[in-house]
Amino acid sequence: MGTTEVHALKSITLDIVRNEYVALMGPSGSGKSTLMNLLGCLDTPTAGEYILNGTNVSTMVDSELAEVRNKEIGFVFQTFNLLPRLSALENVALPLVYGGISKSKRLARAEEVLTEVGLGDRVDHKPNELSGGQRQRVAIARALVNDPSIILADEPTGNLDTKTSIEIMTIFERIHRKGNTIILVTHEPDIAEHAHRIVRLRDGLVETDLINQNVINVDDPTHRYKQD
Numbered sequence: 001m002g003t004t005e006v007h008a009l010k011s012i013t014l015d016i017v018r019n020e021y022v023a024l025m026g027p028s029g030s031g032k033s034t035l036m037n038l039l040g041c042l043d044t045p046t047a048g049e050y051i052l053n054g055t056n057v058s059t060m061v062d063s064e065l066a067e068v069r070n071k072e073i074g075f076v077f078q079t080f081n082l083l084p085r086l087s088a089l090e091n092v093a094l095p096l097v098y099g100g101i102s103k104s105k106r107l108a109r110a111e112e113v114l115t116e117v118g119l120g121d122r123v124d125h126k127p128n129e130l131s132g133g134q135r136q137r138v139a140i141a142r143a144l145v146n147d148p149s150i151i152l153a154d155e156p157t158g159n160l161d162t163k164t165s166i167e168i169m170t171i172f173e174r175i176h177r178k179g180n181t182i183i184l185v186t187h188e189p190d191i192a193e194h195a196h197r198i199v200r201l202r203d204g205l206v207e208t209d210l211i212n213q214n215v216i217n218v219d220d221p222t223h224r225y226k227q228d
Helices: 032-039 062-072 088-097 103-116 132-144 162-177
Strands: 021-025 073-077 150-154 181-185 197-202 205-211
Touching: 021 032, 021 162, 032 150, 032 181, 062 073, 073 132, 088 103, 088 132, 103 132, 132 150, 132 162, 150 162, 162 181
Parallel strands: 021 181, 021 197, 073 150, 150 181
Antiparallel strands: 197 205
C-alpha cells in the first residue's frame, strides 16, 4: 500500500489432511482471503512453503500453477462465475477443455456431475434461466468435473436465501462423504458449523484451530477424530 508494507499472513502453519472438511473464518482484514488464494494456487507466498499432495507449489511459475489448479482444485465462488452464453452442460464441461478431453467425453462427464447435484433435467438451460440455487449447483458440478482432490468454496451461500443455503450445504456434506477434501471460506457461523474443523484467523494469524464437536459422530470407531 504505497510505501507501507502489509503482512496479510504472518508465519502461519496449517496442515489439512485428505478428506478433511475445514471452515476458514475471520473478520475483514484477517487474512482469510489471502490464505484462500494461496491454498487455491491463485497466489504464491513471499516466504515459506506450500506442499500440496507432496509437491512444493510455492516456487511454481504461473503456467505450472494453472495446471495444478485444473487438476487438483475445484473452485466454488459466491457469485457463481458462470458464462452467460453457455448452457449448464457447457459451463460444467469447460474445465475439461484444458485437459484435452474429447468433446463427447466432456459432455458425458458434465451430464454425470450435473445429475449428481440434482440438475440432470436442466442441462440445456442457460444461467439466466436458472434460480440462484440452481446456478450454484452448476458451479459445484463444474468444480467436481475434473475429480479434484480439493473443493475450495469461497462464501458459497453468500448470495442465497436460508432454505437454498441449507440445500447447498447438504450437497457439500454429500461430496465430503464421497472422499473429497473441502475447504470452506465463510463469515457465517451457521455455515461454518457444517465443517468438521473451524480455523479462525485474526490479524494474519491463526487465532483458533478447533475440531467442531457438533458434527462429529464420536460413536463411530473409524472416525479419525474419535475421542479417547
